[in-house]
Amino acid sequence: MDAARPPIRRIDYLLRKADYVNWHRQQSNQQILRSQQGFSEVEPSRPKACRGCANYHGVAYGYSREQRAPLICGFHPFGWEGSDCPDWKELT
Structure with a gap:
């Protein structure tokens, strides 16, 4: 059996990783905006x-x-x- 990852799995992993990075960046930006507007606490x-x-x-x-x-x-x-x-x- 071939021990190398199939290319589709590698692509799927990279896409999920990119989605997570984008989500994390968006959450960070929202937190920065909240703190700048005086809404540091999430209701x-x-x-x-x-x-x-x-x-x-x-x-x-x-x-x-x-x-x-x-x-x-x-x-x-x-x-x-x-x-x-x-x-x-x-x-x-």
Whole structure:
């Protein structure tokens, strides 16, 4: 068996590496712009009532972006609308 990598695998590796470098550069540029405009802190995606809760799940399920739905927690799948969740439990 030939130990050399097939050329298509090498090309695939180089393309994935270039994509990652471009993504990383874009993230760095966005962070620089945020800090220049005074937005150094990224706003958390966790709902305010769920911050610090042990029941928080926060994973989106679904195969396509259009059909993907987040599961916030087991008690309140779409998140709690009020300010104080009755099922809030502190992280241990």
